[in-house]
Amino acid sequence: MRDPKNLLRSSYSFNRRRLLTGFGATALGGSLSGVVRAETLHHSVADAPVANAASPEDSVPHLGLHQAGVVNARPANGMVASFDVLARDADELEALFRTLTARIAFLTVGGPVPMLDPKLPPADSGLLGPVVRPDNLTITLSLGASLFDDRPWLAPLKPKHLTRMTRFPNDALDADICHGDLSIQICANTQDTTIHALRDIIKASSRQMILKWKQEGNVPVITPGPDGRAESARNFLGFRDGSANPDSSDAAEMDRVVWVGPDEGEPAWATGGSYQVVRIIRNFVERWDRTPFGEQERIMGRAKMTGAPLDRREGSEFDVPDYASDPEGKATPMDAHIRLANARDEASRANIILRRPFNYSNGVTRSGQLDQGLLFICYQANLEQGFITVQRKLNGEPLEEYIKPVGGGFFYTLPGIRDASDYVGSSLIAAARGA
């Protein structure tokens, strides 16, 4: 587990160094044009949760070709927990997967918690009372490179692009909050639900895996405007984050951007999965708040108040910047975050990723500053063309002076649980046995 006080170090100054970041290119949801709120809002990952719209009865189906928790809209709370797995062979790994599948099936659907003999510890934490309600919960399992690398019988099945997360120039990675054999992303309307799920899973799998680190975050809940349209949520730098995310309600687009298909040179078992990148990116918020307004906007490439691109300040975050008409960066600087991250040209279409970030606020650093930032999560069908390429473009950006990636990892999100008889990771186990 991480000690929040340990996290912060940043050492030299990051001043002016270019780097990466994961803020996602602040995206703009270019996709939602028209938009009827009730329908669209809950379809796109970019959308902020809508005020007063969440219900404990909200539920996301946990069965399907793909796991839940990737393309459905973010609820207000999110968490990533990373574990080291003990399984020595395919049987033990299958047992873990089956355990986790059972917990997913119960927690995301809900129902009464079994009452046990009061002399024994209870079946769960009791956090949610005697009846668990789904509360929009999703639990998404992904595997780290180390799970494969440390097991010769599994190693040949490792997804093509999956590696241990490497250090980018501005990173100050803390080994205590990096990597892991298995990541679990837990999202729900309320924090109680995510914590309940985590404690339930730890309790159920204590023989099979060990918690390594976790990071929680949330998305600000937004009240839609009179037209029913909700703006993207703001990150802790005060900018809209998510404006340019691809439309996660467009299945064909998701097949292209997010989901690994059968013809991408990946092992057959991996079809229907995705690459997950997690980055814990500290924001130097005190310093940011002391940075001139105009400089903040030039660094991000958007108007801070509206989220509009700088070449159409009178517009909204949903307007698309016209970089072709601004080849010298007079309106939007060439090294602005959103411009580096997404050049909006044909070539950069290959690098689009689906971002699913949460803000985090942990504690206080040893220097007495706030430990706040972004729990950046993204999904893509090709890790190399996706996050890694985007991050390389961002290396050295002016924003680096204000942010410091300190943790996270690269993972492979398993294909979905097809039906009630299936379990998560079954295709991998079958392949391991066949190999």
Add this chain to the structure above:
Amino acid sequence: MRISGLVGASALALVLSSGAFAQEASLDLVEPIAEYKIYVSEKVAKLVEDTTAFTAAVKAGEVDKAKALFAPTRLSYEAIEPIAELFSDLDVSIDSRADDYEKAEADPEFPGFHRIEYGLWEKNSAEGLAPVADKLLADVKELEGRIASLTFPPEKVVGGAAVLMEEVAATKISGEEDRYSHTDLWDFRGNFDGARKIVDLVRPLIAEKEADFLKTVDANFATVDTTLAKYKDGEGYVTYDKLTEDDRKVLAAAVNTLAEDLSTLRGKLGLD
């Protein structure tokens, strides 16, 4: 329609353009910026000179001598950090900390001053440090060359005063910077001197309009001076662990306030 958003934005725009802030940048800045480059050039020349002696001691295995030279050598670097950091590759190789590397001190990539500091104090040895010393000296010389050919961006110079305070506030007040040698107070001295130099250079440009601001800033610098003076030891300072918790709080508050106040300096000079 996004009426509400627009209304909010234009209201803000009105506030921003109402002239409440800041003159336009004026050519009066030319002289301070030029003076600052000369100041930085002198400091980096001193850094090269001191680093030459420091790395020679390291390479000769003279651990005690190298330890004695460590903090005074860094002083010049700390004073010019806002400019030195413009060259991020050199800043990393000269002044990064173990935290920047996943394997921390054990990471083979961990370079520069702090790598040598780690060897000298934690291992009490200069063993294996010769290549690190050679690289450090080469980097410092490279820095001198790059500074000579750099046209100083005015906003970086003026903004540098705040940057120095941000450095102290975010990563130094905790004593993490020189964690093996605990010579942090020397670094503080360099950072404060560097910040004050910038303030003094632009002082004539704002003396009349910003008298109250300067008074507050000067008072905070004075607090820092008074506090640091208590820990003076010969040419330098006692180790950071001698700093009392009360004085650390006094310093932290002064640094945070300076960072806050000096962050407006650019705007006051039309360099936002």
Add this chain to the structure above:
Amino acid sequence: MSSPDPQRDGTPSSRLMTIALLGAGILVLAGGGAFYLASQKVARPVEAGAIAVRVGDKSCEPMDLTVPAGRSVFEIENASNRPIEWEILDGVMVVEERENIAPGFRSQLATRLKPGSYDITCGLLSNPRGKLTVIASAHSEAEKAKPPLKAFIGPLSEYKVYLVLQSGQMIQATKTLQNAIEAGDVAATKAAYGAARVAYRHVESVSGRIADIENAMDPVAAYLAGREQDPAFTGFHRIEFGLWRESSVAGLKPIADKLIADAATLRDRLKVLKFEPADLSGNSAREARRLAEGPVISGDSLYASDDLAEFAAAVDGLEKPVSLLLPLVAEASPETVKTVTDAFAATRAEIGKLGGTGTPVAYTDVPPDARKTLSASFMALADAIDRINPALGQE
């Protein structure tokens, strides 16, 4: 307010007319810019032309000139029997000058002047100076392409650093020179002299415009009433005269002492000198033109004859401020960058050609035709540099 199109509305003011008549020449006032005279009810004369200034043995005619701000062309006639230089001075700063106007000859000088009072020199340095008054106008061209003022702070600062560092080197070199003089070592003194002159040439496009310093450090005997025997013959050329003409350091000690003091004064002045953005390339163009018209034709180092080395150093000094502007120019006009870069290369090549390789070629051995070719190269360089300010909206 006067007419928005003064060119079409041209009643010459009586005052200007008077001046023009007094000036025995063609009236005036350059044509170029559409401007109006802001505060005076004075309309701009229709015809473009030059303001005539006649320089006699003791004074100028007229001794008192008034022109509107903006571009003006002066035609200077040397009616004296000595070669003259003619300068417009703002306090001690030389705003513009023409050198080496031979007796009976005329020379034109075009410049842009800001409102204010200026002095004009009239022949020998000991002659009284005339007055030039520039009244307000507004010229509106080229405001649009202008980079913000802020963009010039960096280049102006960097150039100031260069001037201060170079003048520091000059002080060092003159100290070496002084030591060699004290040691009575003519050869070492000559070497130190050369080094000091390189640093001097690096700053000359600015220092040459600080009249009192210039007159103390770098007066040329030809412009002094008593020539080499004139007590005002001090500074570098006095030392050069002693070393090369008299092969002796005799009497040079006090000259060197004074030179060091003047060099220190120069450095202090350079530190506080205020430049405008247009000065960066403006000074270089002006200096290139001055070199082309004077020193390159007639030679400056009349005794040492090492002009080629000095011209090479001068080119470096011209290039420094220009190079600081090129990144800004590149955005506005990439062709201008190429033109300027090529012109510097061409001038250097021309100097290199005359200098050959191996032992330095004495400038006395460079024939008039070759000097004319080199002069043309400096003139072309000046023209190229002159394209920078318009490209940056500075004129």
